[in-house]
Every structure is written in structure tokens, then in C-alpha cells.
Amino acid sequence: MNPLTAPDFTSDQDVRWCPGCGDYSILKQVQTILPELGRSPSETVFVSGIGCSSRFPYYLNTYGLHGIHGRATSIASGLKMLRPELSVWVITGDGDGLSIGGNQLIHLLRRNLDLQILLFNNEIYGLTKGQFSPTSELGKHTKSSPWGSIDHPFNPLALALGADATFVARGLDRDPVHLRGVLKAAAAHRGSSLVEIYQNCNVFNDGAFEPYSDKKLRDLSRLMLESGQPLRYGAEGEWGIVLDGLQPKVVSMADYSLNDLWIHQPEDRTKAWILSRFFDEPIGENALPRPFGMLYAEDRPRYEELLHGQLNAARDARPKQTLDELLAGHNTWTLEG
Amino acid sequence: MNPLTAPDFTSDQDVRWCPGCGDYSILKQVQTILPELGRSPSETVFVSGIGCSSRFPYYLNTYGLHGIHGRATSIASGLKMLRPELSVWVITGDGDGLSIGGNQLIHLLRRNLDLQILLFNNEIYGLTKGQFSPTSELGKHTKSSPWGSIDHPFNPLALALGADATFVARGLDRDPVHLRGVLKAAAAHRGSSLVEIYQNCNVFNDGAFEPYSDKKLRDLSRLMLESGQPLRYGAEGEWGIVLDGLQPKVVSMADYSLNDLWIHQPEDRTKAWILSRFFDEPIGENALPRPFGMLYAEDRPRYEELLHGQLNAARDARPKQTLDELLAGHNTWTLEG
Amino acid sequence: METTDLLQATILFAGDSGDGMQLTGFQFSNTTAFQGNDLNTFPDFPAEIRAPAGTVSGVSGFKIHFGSVEIHTPGGHADTLVAMNAAALKKYLDEVKPRGLVVVNRGGFDAKNLHLAGYSDGAQPLEEAKARGFEVIEVDMSRMVREALIDSGLGTREAERSKNMFALGLVYWLYQRDLGPSERFLEQRFYNKPEVLQANLKVLKSGYHYGETAEIFNHRYHIGPAALPAGRYRNITGNEGLALGLIAAAEKAGLRLFYAGYPITPASDILHELSKHKERGVMSFQAEDEIAAVTAAIGAAFGGGLAVTATSGPGMALKTEGIGLAIMLELPLVIVNVQRGGPSTGLPTKTEQSDLFQAVHGRNGEAPLVVMAAQSPRDCFEAAYQACTVALEHMVPVILLSDGYIGNGAEPWKFPSAEALPPIVPPLFREGTPYRPYERDENHVRRWAWPGQEGAQHRIGGLEKQDGSGNVSYEAENHQHMVKTRAAKVERVAQFVPEAHIELGAEHPDVLVIGWGSTHGAIRTAVQNLVVAGASVAQVHLRLIHPFPRGLEKLLLRAKAVLVPELNLGQLHPLLQATYPKVDFRPLHKIKGQPFLASEIEEVIAELLATLETV
């Protein structure tokens, strides 16, 4: 059989996002990596909620379910429990996953079913035409906040860590190569992988992530994480991060050596926490850059594994009654006609 | 006027928890501190969800609303927005607040309305007679998990920190004096105060918190936090906690001096995070004790303050139209009869 | 000692929530079933886990109605009340028949108990009861138990806890029941606590012997076995039966049972029961809320499981959005609602039939589905089996209505053999054939393809879709076509479910009584009594409520008037009236958190017959 390629994963439906939408790039990267994962289109399922991003499954020639708002996570959970052998992907948005779907998301993360959650964060409600979302910045002027939003935004990765997520990462629509790497790492992770993807909504929130995608700005605003490597950034790697006690600090590599730097250890939950809190606008002298890549990864038993383990153990431990025995139960009596 | 006392806050309704239930003590402590807060019963409102614990409001001679399952948080939010001058308390359980009500809880925490959330954690569903809850330990045998629960439990305080809570504390039904202190600190905090209270359900989960209440065990299992003080515990304070890099470690005070110890700084979010992760069973040589008291406190603008600030600013900035002007709008025309 | 032969009797065990009355009642019914009686039970317990001991609100009751005749209700007023304390007497005395027998635990009537029960100082409720003509037998059970267990090694409090076994033994003697089944039960329960076991056995026998020796009773009763159909029987509660019905359906259909639920009274026992059967591969998932439960079930239905979720009213409210999705996806899904008193949190531990409107109409958009109802504890198995059959064979969500009375109540059940269960054949996709997700057969049913199957990849969702291809479509004509097709598919189900039929009574009755759900037994008893008395009455009881079954109109039109008794303010009634405007329907409501008494229905039918005659 020929190896699979992106077209094998592409459906015949017209893609219907606004021209220029960041969703296109994400779709492209997903279609690019899927053939490399060793699973056929028919073993692969994409489940989404409601939102612009949630139309994603229509464009893939896999199985797909376009659910209801906020519940892709729980739909996917039921599917994965029943059919643990499938490769299951959840597509959600900042509104879908963090606003209405917050509860289902955090419970999925603690249960740790083995599936990938791609959270398209455009910091806006796209499909309903531009209201602020739980990730929109304070003071944002939108249709529903004409005087500026007063909602303190979530830090999605910190929230995920608080919910005991076992894999937490960040990617960017406009950095396809890096995004593909993150997606592959997520697929490789055994457990629930939360990938927040910064996605530009050029219609209602254009430029929200320009600091991280703009060629002129991004060198100083992005920290590309690599496991086992020191935290270093800048066009020439001229900046580094050190930990001063519990405080991260930006230092110039003119004054520090590589050995002084914080080494990225995605298995360290405290470090991941501190990294997730690199969350202020990366502007100004001592501002911390925004980390991209895998912040945290932990190996913890998967819910469906425990479930099927229990089912198998029960089957082995107890002689299975026939259906007749089950219906009869333990106390029967017989009446003559 | 005479100063208020506990009976002023006590309603005429019979208290209907099981004899021996930890809820009694919590009720008592709340009734004890309320008169000290300077708010009258008529300015005070208790809002609850559904569960054994959620019957709480009936027993107080304040205003009260016994809501629906999981939504005390949002009911209270609406009330507090409209009436910021009221003293508002939310009563919830581990099922009510963390299972069905998870979304409303995390969104309340990020918005930071000034109210107190008392989360009665008995690690079980009491009212529905004993199913495991999102805080029940792995492997727990209950009516709905006769083979042992396979749900990785939430760490409620870590979850709250992930949701950007501004006040996070832990108390215990069987330590009334300490609990009263925590409750008063929560009331004093301006913002959403999450107080997790370990509460014994002697019918369905008796002894869940015995390690922290039992006279023989508790000295070695509890770490009583005090702001500005070193982390020290044991019957004679013979143990201390030091931070080795990012790793907390138990040390013997025979080998260490007070100056070496971790000093509790509730304003430090990273420290609070590490403390919240003192979460394994406090058993064995190097086990970390469970922290009680205020883990974290941050001053951040309150939602209702921002809201009313915006309303006031708008009123001042824009000449208020008469209702007639509003109805007319900007483009009218007149037709003759 | 006189022995009175009876056709039937009703006993009410009542005491404090901590007194173990539910267990006592359950034991009595078990034993009674073993002795070949037909029976029906009704547990009635407080909403609080343990309301304050000794108070009326803390009283827990268990009613059992049994006989040598067919039994369809938990009975009306009780022949015998066993009251373990003053509060129990206060709560239930009015539910005892005139001159009925009242057995009380003397130890539960001290000053403190009287006070807690809310009697005024100096009140003498037992004397008053006697004065009202009840036969009151006082037994100092507390003391006798203490004495019986003086050498048992148990503490006083622990010892006293077994006084319910004393009461049970006493009533066993009174109604001539075997001790054997309860002895065996105690042996199983306390097999690893020999002290407790011995104590309980001893107390049980003490009660029995006390009856024999103390000469405090004037009668003993004898109730022979019922002429039930021959066969093997077991006792079953509605919730248990329902769970077994789901398991059986999954196994007969060759599918994995996936159950997702969030605990809620009175549906939780379905979750508990299913959680036990892991060795059969039954998956039970306790979700974080009802929304997660129904949507996880939808995920499993997409994956090829027999997907089921159960709840009660408030949980149902939360599931309606998900149910709408299942309707659009045209996936099989069974949603069980074990109804309780509403609205809102309402009366969680009481029974009611007030969620029918919600079941039939409670979704946004044109969202028809199949609504069925179970009619008694022993009917739950079959009702569940049928609901699964319809869902799987017609690719449609089915709401199955039960209620607190059915769910918790128990009856003897002549269980079927596995072989006798009808086959279930879902419209499965076969690999190698072409697949279009919304292509339909002659019953408008689409085929079911599962992830993992080669060549059937497809994407479905909650947006309107083109018939056949399943692609998203906003096209006007297609939408109208799809709305009508989904409705037609549901209507079509009536072709596959038995016709409406007269269960009892005349083919052309003056008064036809039509009901659904748990009112079955009370209606049946009422109609039977009247039929025996020669009245022109008949009963039709609905399994299928939406769509209505075939042949119903014909039956309705034959009657002069049609009575519709419901435990609500009238919900089936307007649905019927809207569908059959020409029929003269007469509603009958009761909304007291309690089932109908047969007598309540009988009286109304009799009155109705009388007015019809005078017209």
C-alpha cells in the first residue's frame, strides 16, 4: 500500500473560513502531520464544538462529529472510552473550550483520556461576530464591551495545569514548522494533550498575536522551549532566563553563560507553572517572553486504560454469568401453574 | 443598639443534617463569626447550590437562596453585581462546586467578585447517598464505583490558583478556632475568597480527614500556615520545610535553624502553587504535611467595582438622555396626519 | 388463637430514618414473594439523609401490599402499621384502616419522643388511637432487644439497632411467614461479622417467639399463594429491572452497553446497578454533570455502543440540548427519566408524572423523538428492552419514562429466558459497501457506520444537513424535507410496536380509562373492581406515548367518555385531546407526591358512570 499523504486526509468540502483566517494554516499543518502518525483516516476521529474553528472536522476525510457548543470534550470522552483504539482529536475555541465548555475541559484533563485537544485561541468569539471571550484582554472594546471588557482573562495553560493536565503546550498559526512539531508531540503523548494555538481572526481581532508572529517583534517576544535546553531567545540568542529563587529573570548573555540558565524540564510541574505565568505583554525592558512549545508533560495512567483494565480484571476475576443467570439473580422461586 | 450575637444570625428552622455531621461545626463557626463582621443579618446573604451542605442558608437568619445544583456561584454573582454593598456568601460542596458547578466556579474566581465561597469538601456525594465525587481518592469504593474509582481527583486549591483565584485557603470542621480565623480572613479579603473546608461525612465517608483531626496523627500531618512565619510543624515544632531550588523538603529542626525555613508569603503565587501541591497522603518519612490556613491572597480589582466604576464613568462622561430622547434615537421624521 | 384467612393485606413499617425500616420492609417482601404471594411495595423516605432523629420529617416508611390475588398497587390504607416511634405513628396513623392493627415499639414513646414528634405536653397518642378504634399493641421492643442481647458482646446502642429485626420477626409470626429467607439474608450480609450475625438472628427469632408466647394478639393471618402464572420468579425493583433490560438489550444486539449518568434521586440506583456488572463488559461512566453524561453517550453512540443515560427532572432539563443533537445526528440513544416531584428541585424523594410535557415537547426546534413509559417495577425490564430495540433499529433517541414509585418499588417478576427475548437488529453498515450517512431505508432509517470501519468516513453535526449525503445544507426545501422526514421516521415507529388494546373490561365501554406509567396498577385494580361489579368500564394503558400507538383512536371513539388519571395537572390529557378532538376526555389529577389509591380512581369512575347514565 502506498504511504498516506495529506490528500488522503482531505475531504471534498469547500473550506469556509474568511480569507486570511488563521484556521487555514492550522488545518494545513494538521493535514500535513496526520499521514505521519501511522493511523489511517478511518481510525481517526475529529470531534468539535461550535465556533468558526469547530467547522474543522468537515475538511478532513476522517470520521468527524461537529457537536454542540462546549461539549466536544465530553463527546470525545464517551467515544474514546468505548473505542480506546481510535485516534481522537478535539477541536475547540477559546469560547467553546474555556467559556461554555470550561467544566467539560477541566474534567477531561483530570481524567486524562488519551486524546489531543486543539484549542484555537483567537481571543474573540468569531462565529457570533466579535464579542470578547474569556481570553480577551482586560479593557478590550468589542460589540458586547463597548466601554472595554472588565473580565480578567483566563490564562489557559495555567488553568490546565491547575486541572492536573498531563500535557500542556502552545503553538502559533503563523509558525507552521513549529506548530507541526507541537502537534506531533501532542499526538505522541499518551494522555490528554492540551495544545493552545494562537490563531489570528483577521476579521474581528486582527493582529492579536502580532507580537509573536511579526518578523520584527517576535525574536524578543517568543521563547521557544526545547526539552533539556537552556531558556534562551533573541535574534542571536542574546537573552536568557535564569531562576532567582522562585523568580524568573531576563538576563543578557553578555553577562551570563549557558550554564547559568534555566534548563527546560517539561516534567517539572513547578517550572511549568512558572512558565505558564510568563503571561504579561512581552513589552519593555525586563518583560518576560511568551513561551511556545511543550511546557509540561507527565505520564499518568489514562482513564480509558484504567476503565478497560477494570473491565478485563473483572472478567477474569468473576466467572461471567450467562444472561439467563443474570436475569435470575440469586433468589428465585418457582410457582406451579 | 446591642451588639449582634450568634442568635441574631440563627433562624428558627430545625437543623437537618445527620447527627455527627461535620456541617454542624461549620454552621456554628459561621454563626459565631458573623456578628463580628459588622454587617447586620439583613445585609447578609447566603446562596447555596444543592447537596447536604447546601441546606446551610436555611439555618441562618439572613437572606438566603437555596439554588440549583452547581449554580450558587452564578446566582451570587448576579446578586453581587446588582447589589455590591451586600455581604454575600456562597455555600457549595465538592460535588456542587467542583463537579457540576466547575465552570461557574472558575469563572467566578477569574472575575473576582467580592464574596466568600465555602466549599464543604467531604470527598463524597452526601445527599445522593454516597457516590464518589471529584475529590474522592483514586480507587475509592462507593456505590457507583464498586470496583474502585478510576477518576484522578481534582486538587481544589491548585485548580483555584490555575483559575486565577485571589484568595485560597483551607480549613477543617474539627478545628473550630482555626476555622473561625480562616473564615474571618476570607471575609476580610476583598475579592473572591475560596475556602475549602474539610468536612467529615460520618455516614458515607467517615474518617476521610482523620489524619488531620485525629489528636495522635494531626501534629505530623498538618502544616498551619501563618503569614510571615516559617513553615514548621510537629508536636513541638520539630519539623520544618525548606525550599531546595523549587523542591520543598521536610527537615528536622535538630539540623536546621528557623532562618533556613521557607517563610510563608501568601502574596507569592509560585509559593502558593507549591504549597497547594502538598497533596499526597501525609504518610511516611519524607511526606509533606497538608497545609491549612491561607495559601494565597492577592489584591486585584473586583468585578462589581469595575462594573460600577464603568457605569459611573459613563454617567459622568455622557449626558444622560431623557427616556424620550432615548426612544427617539438620532434619526426621526415626522408625518402629518 | 384464631387464624383469619385473607385474600390480601397491606402492612406499613415506619420508624426513624435510622431504624432500618427500608431493610425491614424489603425483607418482608422478599419472604412474602418466596411464599408465592403477588405483591407490590412503596418505600417512602425523607429527602434528608438523616433528618433529625425522632421527628416527623425524619420518618421513613415502607408499605407492602401482598395477596393470594393479583396485586397491582402498594395498597390503600394499611391493615397493619408497625410504628417504631411516636413520630411514625403521628405521620401514618391516618393511613391505617378503621379498626386496623397498630403495633408500636413502646420504647419509642417516651416523653422525649413524644416531644420530638411534636405532640403537645401530656398528649397520649396511644390512648387516643385506641379511642379511635384502632387495635393498638404495645411492645417494648427496645427493652426486649437489650435483654436478648445482654451477653452478645455488643454495646447497648449497637444492640438496640437490631430492634427492627424484632419487629420483623413479630410480623412474620403474625402473618405466618418463614424465617428462612431472612436468616439466609443475614448470613450473607454479616458473614464476616459473626457477633452481629448472631445478634440479629437471635433478635429476629425473639420477635417471632414473642408473638407465639405473649398472647397479645387476637388473630393471626393466613394469606395463601397467588395464582400467578407458572414459572420462575424473583423480586425486582424497577431500577434494577431497568438496568437488566439495558444489559440484555446490548447483549442481544451484540453491542457494548455504554451508560453515562450523574447521580440524582431517584435514578441513581440504575448507575449503581450497572456499575456492578463490569465482568460483562458493561461500561458505566459517572460524568461530571448531566450535560457531560448525555454528550458522552452521544460520543459512544457515534462509536457504535448501545448508549444510555438516566436522570430525573432537573437533570433532564440539562440534557435537552444534547438530546436535540442526537435527534439531528439520528443516532440511537436511550434517555431514562425516573421522574420525581417538581418543578425545580421540588420533592426529590416523592413520585410524580409531571415530566411528560418535557419529554414530548421540551426541546428547541422541531425535535420529535420516541417517548415510552414503564408501568410497574416488574415491567421495567421489558420497557427498557423495548426502548433499546426501537432506538437501535430506528436510529432515533428514545425517552423512557419511569418514576420514583416504580424505580424504588419492588414486585415479584417472572423473568424471561434469554432465548425468548426478541432479536435486535440495528441497521449496520457493512464494510465494502458504499456509504452515504443519510441514505434511508423505507422506514426513513439511516445506516450506522462506526469509526474504525474502512471506507465509511463521514462527518455529521447539529447543523441541518442534506438528505442522503449528510453535508451541511442551508437550502430551504431540503430543510422542510428533513424536518418532515425526521418526524415521519418517528411516526413510523408505531408500525413496529404493538397496537393499542383493551387490557381489561368491555370492548365498547361506557367509560374507558387510559393511563401511562405508574398509574397502571391503581387503574387496573379500580377497573377490575368495577368490572366485577358489572360496570361498563375498560382500561387501556400506553407503553408508547409519542407517537401514539396504532389503533388507539378506534378504541377511544368507542367509549362514551375517557378518563385520564395522571399524577400531574394533566399532561397526557392535552396531548390526547389535541390528537383526538372528538373524544370526550375527562382528566383526573393528583399531585401529592404519592401514587393514586385504587379507590380514588374507582370512585371517580363510578361518579362518571353515574353522570353518563343520567344524561
Place this chain on the structure above:
Amino acid sequence: METTDLLQATILFAGDSGDGMQLTGFQFSNTTAFQGNDLNTFPDFPAEIRAPAGTVSGVSGFKIHFGSVEIHTPGGHADTLVAMNAAALKKYLDEVKPRGLVVVNRGGFDAKNLHLAGYSDGAQPLEEAKARGFEVIEVDMSRMVREALIDSGLGTREAERSKNMFALGLVYWLYQRDLGPSERFLEQRFYNKPEVLQANLKVLKSGYHYGETAEIFNHRYHIGPAALPAGRYRNITGNEGLALGLIAAAEKAGLRLFYAGYPITPASDILHELSKHKERGVMSFQAEDEIAAVTAAIGAAFGGGLAVTATSGPGMALKTEGIGLAIMLELPLVIVNVQRGGPSTGLPTKTEQSDLFQAVHGRNGEAPLVVMAAQSPRDCFEAAYQACTVALEHMVPVILLSDGYIGNGAEPWKFPSAEALPPIVPPLFREGTPYRPYERDENHVRRWAWPGQEGAQHRIGGLEKQDGSGNVSYEAENHQHMVKTRAAKVERVAQFVPEAHIELGAEHPDVLVIGWGSTHGAIRTAVQNLVVAGASVAQVHLRLIHPFPRGLEKLLLRAKAVLVPELNLGQLHPLLQATYPKVDFRPLHKIKGQPFLASEIEEVIAELLATLETV
């Protein structure tokens, strides 16, 4: 140049979603309203934010129906279609009247556009349209705009974007409209972008002048002002009007307006509108989901606010549990449902009336509330004001039904003066008086005490409660009493709302047409036409759907047959039939995501009249 006098006309502007057709249509209606015509509009845009440019699914349309007579619908087939590209022509040509005028932008018909629109190679849609008898006028708008703006300093793409203003100017010329209002609008909109302003003004005028000079049209049309009641008017969409109604009600009641909502099409504009009015103290809260929205509103209602939440079908599903709580708490709450096509996600941008069942019956338990409906964009203000009045004065939740067509559609509105609005007097607790939360007045209405008020502390919740005291009660008789009392309170509302009345037509008609909501205009036009033609027809339109208004039965019984047109499969119909079994109701359904055309209803009435005669 001939000028044709018309009584009314319908214009359809259509183009790509990016072409600004909504703005164009809105400008035309504004100007037309200023000129004293009555009018009605219907925007029709794709579900995608921006579907692929040039394709049929990306077409955005705006229909406007205006005249010198009363206008109640967005019109049937269009007199004039303005099609900016091939896809727009393809989508809408069938909605143009025979021999109607079709103005196309030549630049939107190149090979690429034809291909994107899905025409096969070599197709010549314009020629075909001509062949079918349409009067097709081709104008190369794209090119003309480019040329007009050659010195404007704008880039080509930016310049081209103003081609909708060219089309607008052209149609203004055609229908003899003033440029003034649109010029003022552009000045406001682009006051800080002088280049863009100048460009738009220039293009608008170019379009107008092109009409004048190019001699491509055979006619011009003249439509005089309508004989509308004298007074001051403004244009208003339904959602705006609804928002203003809420604000006005709060101010007249002396309460703070608290609005909680979660965005959803087509209800979001209510949230947007209310968010603007902070200077009046209007609180608008964008909640994290619909459950939070409705429960936050309940909290605010408990606190003494005029609490309102709005949503559409799927959001309504999520709110039903909370609404049940509000019913039990007996707090005032207004729940607005701007309906869209269902079930499930359905057709989010299309209109439908299929959530009536859900409104009336969609809750667990016996959970009656008041259901009202708005009938047109300009009616939304009054409907909202009345819903608030009922909620506040009767301490009851009210569901107000609107729909996508009403919510987005616009009409001239003769707005009332603040003084003329009826007072709203909620049953407020007065400090110093005794307070029992569930004590009721003669209309079963309890009093409203707010936290902060001294001496009225009370605790309420979703459990059944004792009447009067409000304490939790599981007592059987009390439950029945409370269920009936809550129902009676809702029934009682009918006493305070105007009686049902014949709006148009005979008092004893052969055919009565009864409707609710947005079908009002189409029914009215149909009935009016038939009345003018001498038929025995009449119209009743319901504001109050639950309970039904007083006097309805009388009106219904007078007709030989009653037609019930609905944009669903029949929802009001069974509710009516169940309540009035003797009436001969005839349902009429349309479920295409589009409003009725008056002609569709007219035909059915005519047929019905004919059958009645032959009987």
C-alpha cells in the same frame, strides 16, 4: 423618461458577503422611511462569517418592501433585483417577479465569477435571464467606480469596495429617493477618514448620475408617502426595539435593569444594544454560558433588579433548569428567545417559530409560566414592555418569543412618549410591615423583599415550600395546593392583558386566521387582500400564548374554520386544539427558514373558503 406610479415595491440587494449589501439595504430603507413610506426589511446572510467569495453560499441579501400603503411583510417576489455578482443572480433570480428588473454589476460576471457561482462552462446566465423575460440592465460598476476614484488616493481594492454605493445611488435614482440621508450617514461614519468619505460620496453620486444620464432604464418609479398615523417616527430593528422596551420598563418601574446573556445568533444584538447604555445604569453581563446567564439573572431578581436574559433555541435548552427555579421562587424574570431554525444547531441565521413547545412545555415538573410573542420589528418595544410589566406585577417568569426575522428586520416605528407608557407597579415589600415570603394577594401574587431591607430576611429555594411561610415542606396536600396555586397565578395574568380581538375582517367570518409572532404581517396582508375582495375572513393575532387571552374561545367558535399558519410543523395548533376541542382548526406549515409570503397564506385561505362553500 417615463415615471410609473406605484403603491408598493420590493427591492432585493444581493452580492457577496464582502460587498456590503446589508449596509446598502439598510441605507435604502432609512432613506425610504424618511420619505414617509411604510416599509419592512428582511436581511438574509450566510451562516459563515465570510463564506468563500463569489460562491452562492457566500451571497448576502437584503430585501426591502416599501409603499404608500401599509406594509406588513418583506414582500414576495422582488420588483427589482440588484445583483453584484453571478452567485447573487443565481441565488435570487427565481425570487424576482416575472418580467422584473434585474440590475447587475457586469464586473461580477467574468469567467471566474461564473465558475465560482457554479455555472457550467460556457453558461450565459444574463442571456438566459433575458430569454426568460427579465429586464436585465448590465452596468460595469466595478470599472466605473475605479474610474471615478482614479485620483482619490485610494488603492484599487479599497476603491472597488465602494461599488455598493454606486449601486445604491443608481437605485436611488430609479426610485426617486433623496441622497441626503445617506450623505449624512457617510459623513458621520467616515468623519475621521476624509479620503474615504469623499470617495464614497463621489461614488454614491456617480451612481445617481449614471442613472440620470446613461439612458439605460425605460422607467423610473414614484412611490408617494404612506398614510401612516401622524407622529414622529424612527427606523428600528426588532432587537433594538426589544432592548429599548426593557430599558423603558426598568425606568418606569424604578428598577435597575440587569441583563445577562451569552452571545448567540440571532439574539446577540440585544446584548450589544444594552451594553451601550451604561450611562443610564443599564447592567449588561456577558456570562460564561446560558446557565450562568439565567442564574445570574435570578440572583439579580432576588436582589431587586428587573432581570432579563435573552438567547435562542440551543441556549434556551440550557436555561430550562434555571427557569424552573425562577418559577419555584416566584421571582420576576423575563426570558427572551429570538428563535432560529432548529432542531439542535439547525439553521442559525434562518428564521423559524419552532420553539413554542419548548416555551410552553419545556421544563420538568408542573412548571407553568407566561408566554408572550412579539409580532414585528416595531412591535418588539411594546412586547418587551408588556412582558416586563407582567413579570414584575405578577412575580412570575415570562418567556417572550421573537425570531430571527423580527429581530434583524427593520420597520419605521412611531415611538411612544415616555409619559404615555403605562406605569409598572411591582408588589414591593415595605419596611416596617411584617413579611411572610409566600403570602399572596387576591391574584396569588407574593410580595418582593430585597436583601438589605430590614426585617424581611427570608430563605427561598427550589424545594417545594409551604404556602405563606415559604418554609420547605414535603407535605402532600400543600404540594398539590402549591402546584395549583402557581398554575392559577399564571392563568390569572389573562385578566390583566387585553382580550382577544378581531384585528381585521368580519366578526363572524367563515375563515378565521389565527397566528402568533412574526407571521403577523403576512397573515394581515393576506386577510386584507381577501377582505377587500369581499371574502368572509378575519384575523386574530396572539400576544399572549400561555395562558390564552380572555375572549378567545368566543371568537374561535364563531368561525366555520380556523386556519393556523406557523413557521413550524404545528405547535400553536395542538395547544389550541387541546384547549378548544370543538373548533375546526386547520394547520398551515412552512419550515424553510423563511417567513411566509402573504400570497402563500392567501391561497390557502382562498382554497379553504372554497371547500367550505362546497360543503
